[in-house]
Amino acid sequence: MEEKPTLSIVVPVYNEEENVRPLFEKIQAVCEAIGETYEVLFVDDGSHDKTFAVLSELSKQEPQLIVVRFQKNAGQTAAMAAGFEFARGQRIISMDGDLQNDPTDIPKLLHKLDEGYDLVCGWRKDRQDKFLTRRVPSIVANWIIGKVTGVPIHDNGCSLKAYRASVIKQVSLYGEMHRFIPAMSTVVGARIAEIVVTHHPRRFGKSKYGLGRVWRVMLDIIAFKFIIFVFAQRPTSQKISLWERLSKILFRPEQRAFRTAAFLSLPFFILGRVLFGNANIAALSCLSLAIVLLILGWITEDKIRRAKQETPALGALARFFAFRCKRRPIRIFGPVGAVLFILGGILPIAPISTLLSQVWNVDVLNLSAIFITSGILMFCFGLFGELITFANAKRVKDYVIETFLNTDNEGTCSE
């Protein structure tokens, strides 16, 4: 059997027919110069143009080129995840397929990785994209991601990165998680570094994303903060909070989701107790919210445990979250929750409240409490759904893609 290459380059491509050939040639030139054994995995994410035709033609002459093809467009994250899964090298490089990243940066990235890191991120310090619609949102998003996740990387969105294979293969990627690889890698305790890389303007083809991603990225940030909060292994040297000290006494260490639910429900128990007596409906909604949160946490705990055991059958709730919610529960329940919450907030404001209380004789404060608590519940439903989806990420991936590996190189068809 042929020896495993030591280096794998992973490139997701979606409608990049003009770019794939010149990119492969550039990567090849760089890898030959490095002098290691290597493979280049192009993952065709269900392109409608000639991308796959060009790649399969090319792979007939190039033994280092491996082509993975999705039957339908599953997104950049799924494409990268598939590339990581099939990669055989101990070190992996990922990059965009549109020639915006420069393969000549690869040696620099590897050099940094060899200094003892598990992940080295490229930073497009001199980014060649539109200022207002691309660079400004990116600067703001990176700042927020850094603050929220505690991983201060300048450029999370840069696909040019180097990874230790043993580490990145453990990171669950689903949805549009490729923008959060640094933060997600901390869940498995990765050591992360960053270096400045070159960036070119796009010459051929179009960008696949528009301004719509800003809102999606914001929801993702909240979801990932939650996932990290629940799953991340904290170094023992770090100062632990009173809550953590208390939860060590009250819960078993593996009861992470349930512990989080208890943490979230506590203020509502207290509020419900305080309101009890004079605002009964508001008190009841707070108490019910607290109880439902606890139940949700308990069920999530069970789903995470089952996902770890890799039992083949998914429960109804896990199936609902993992497959029905277009793979991202927070994107559906988050906005619904936010709308209910805002509605609850504006109901007591003058013209609306007078209309409601005088014309329809409604108790505005109680109604507002019901809206606010159900908004919070919806949002939390999305968040706990994220936990379940995260725990089942492997299966989500299996569900969204049908892959086949180019037979010229492997001699086998996969899946």
Ligand code: UDP
């Ligand atoms: N891409 C993909 N699937 C998608 C969208 C994008 O594989 O659904 C690939 C795309 O072909 C490119 C990379 O992901 O190689 C980055 O996409 P793009 O250049 O459009 O993003 P931008 O550089 O504008 O952020």
Ligand code: MG
């Ligand atoms: Mg690009």
